[in-house]
Amino acid sequence: MTTNKTVGGGGFHHVAMRVKDFDRSHRFYTQALGFKETYAWRRGEVRAAMLDTGDGNYLEIFSGASEPAEQESRPLLHFALRTSDCDAATEAARGGGAEITVEPKDVDIPTEPGPYRIRISFCKGPDGELIEFFQEK
Numbered sequence: 001m002t003t004n005k006t007v008g009g010g011g012f013h014h015v016a017m018r019v020k021d022f023d024r025s026h027r028f029y030t031q032a033l034g035f036k037e038t039y040a041w042r043r044g045e046v047r048a049a050m051l052d053t054g055d056g057n058y059l060e061i062f063s064g065a066s067e068p069a070e071q072e073s074r075p076l077l078h079f080a081l082r083t084s085d086c087d088a089a090t091e092a093a094r095g096g097g098a099e100i101t102v103e104p105k106d107v108d109i110p111t112e113p114g115p116y117r118i119r120i121s122f123c124k125g126p127d128g129e130l131i132e133f134f135q136e137k
Contacts, residue, residue: 006092009083013134014050014058016077022047022063029059039111078122078130086119086135093131098123101130106137 003010019025026049029035035051038058042048047063062077083089086104094100102122108115117137125131 007083007089008085013080013082014060015079016060018062041111078132080132080134083133083135086133089133090121093123
């Protein structure tokens with residue numbers, strides 16, 4: 001049910017974190033907490049996975065957190081808001097004074113099975129938090 005007419009969506013799509021030990025985190029969330037891996041990919045040395053929390057919302061984990069200070073101060077990379085119109089959501093944010101850090105673009109994440117086709121954009125919220133508008137195609 002869509003109730004937010006401003007961004008054309010309903011709630012969160014995912015929360016993303018950079019983790020120190022990808023395998024350990026993946027095991028914890030999938031085996032201990034029962035999340036289900038829906039998508040996984042690798043770009044060079046960086047591994048990533050979208051883990052369904054059980055209701056269609058996801059926890060996205062990325063490998064690569066190396067500095068303890070980075071992990072303690074910035075474990076949260078961004079949060080994503082589900083939208084049916086990424087471009088309109090971006091313009092609504094821009095109209096509200098947000099700095100757009102990534103203009104809307106189509107992305108094909110190389111997952112198995114087949115690519116995960118999305119349209120995304122990013123902006124900074126009032127306190128510098130990174131917000132992603134996420135449209136599944």
